[in-house]
Amino acid sequence: MSPERPRYAFLGPEGTFTEAALRRVADEEGSEFVPAASVISALAAVRAGEVDRAMVPIENSVEGGVSATLDDIALGDELQILAEVLVPISFVLVGRSGVTGLGDVRRITTHPHAWAQVRGWAEATLPAAEFTPASSTAAGARLLLEGAAFDAAVCAPLVAEQTGLPVLAERVEDVTGAVTRFVLVSRPGSLPAPTGSDKTTLTVPLPNDHPGALREILDQFATRGVNLSRIESRPTGTGLGQYFFSIDLEGHLAEERVGAALAALHRIFPGVRFLGSYPRAEHRAAVVAPHTSDEAYRAGREWVEGLRGR
Ligand SMILES: O=C(O)C(=O)C[C@]1(C(=O)O)C=C[C@@H](O)C=C1
Numbered sequence: 001m002s003p004e005r006p007r008y009a010f011l012g013p014e015g016t017f018t019e020a021a022l023r024r025v026a027d028e029e030g031s032e033f034v035p036a037a038s039v040i041s042a043l044a045a046v047r048a049g050e051v052d053r054a055m056v057p058i059e060n061s062v063e064g065g066v067s068a069t070l071d072d073i074a075l076g077d078e079l080q081i082l083a084e085v086l087v088p089i090s091f092v093l094v095g096r097s098g099v100t101g102l103g104d105v106r107r108i109t110t111h112p113h114a115w116a117q118v119r120g121w122a123e124a125t126l127p128a129a130e131f132t133p134a135s136s137t138a139a140g141a142r143l144l145l146e147g148a149a150f151d152a153a154v155c156a157p158l159v160a161e162q163t164g165l166p167v168l169a170e171r172v173e174d175v176t177g178a179v180t181r182f183v184l185v186s187r188p189g190s191l192p193a194p195t196g197s198d199k200t201t202l203t204v205p206l207p208n209d210h211p212g213a214l215r216e217i218l219d220q221f222a223t224r225g226v227n228l229s230r231i232e233s234r235p236t237g238t239g240l241g242q243y244f245f246s247i248d249l250e251g252h253l254a255e256e257r258v259g260a261a262l263a264a265l266h267r268i269f270p271g272v273r274f275l276g277s278y279p280r281a282e283h284r285a286a287v288v289a290p291h292t293s294d295e296a297y298r299a300g301r302e303w304v305e306g307l308r309g310r
Contacts, residue, residue: 015138225292256297
């Protein structure tokens with residue numbers, strides 16, 4: 001990483017939730033923020049060495065996984081997750097100039113993930129309004145400044161302050177207390193040190209000629225006392241029935257039970273991809289059963305080595 005002024009790509013422009021996530025881990029004084037037009041271009045900028053790191057959304061508590069991120073980090077050239085950040089999500093509806101109330105709103109734009117979190121409100125309040133996707137919430141709002149293609153946009157309250165666009169409705173999200181999880185990504189390098197409250201992210205391609213493959217994946221974690229915090233399947237894009245699993249587990253690669261589960265997984269599914277071990281945002285320590293602790297693993301190994309050395 002450039003030592004003096006690290007460069008961070010993020011899904012822009014200014015005012016996205018992704019920028020809010022980035023501000024939690026980096027300050028603009030000592031680093032350079034580089035807005036990207038999409039998650040894919042933010043990650044491409046890391047791979048090309050144009051930036052040191054990228055902040056991208058990966059999961060929302062209401063809408064689920066962000067497929068652009070999950071697919072790109074699983075299938076593109078290898079990257080590494082260094083940190084995760086949780087951002088509470090609340091939306092406002094802003095109008096273009098000349099729109100004075102909800103009665104004037106016919107065409108709305110925003111990011112599809114944001115639309116998915118407000119569509120109940122929109123159905124109930126503006127049933128005739130037409131939705132057009134934007135590349136981000138802030139990009140959608142900024143389109144209102146440029147012309148009359150849209151009447152309103154769904155965005156973060158901060159964007160209304162930054163742009164001066166009038167707020168037509170506040171707290172338009174269908175679920176109060178929604179959270180989006182973001183990850184800070186770099187090219188593969190050294191791992192953040194274990195903190196006692198860590199997560200590890202993996203992808204496992206699922207062979208479709210291997211009966212019980214999912215069960216075998218889960219068994220490797222269950223028998224070693226490794227808790228999973230997310231598992232979802234995504235198509236590889238190569239044909240119907242071709243899937244990979246994207247998995248987050250509680251623990252760090254440096255921990256014996258995690259290393260043992262990964263080694264076993266690799267024996268069965270050599271295409272497994274390690275995407276990093278990093279501190280958990282909630283700082284909640286993993287519950288480790290005594291027989292799966294590092295001490296228990298070491299004691300077991302020493303016992304076997306002793307027997308072999310007789
Ligand atoms: O458009 C933004 O502001 C983003 O940062 C993207 C994004 C997402 O991809 O989920 C982030 C948080 C919200 O859930 C809605 C949109």
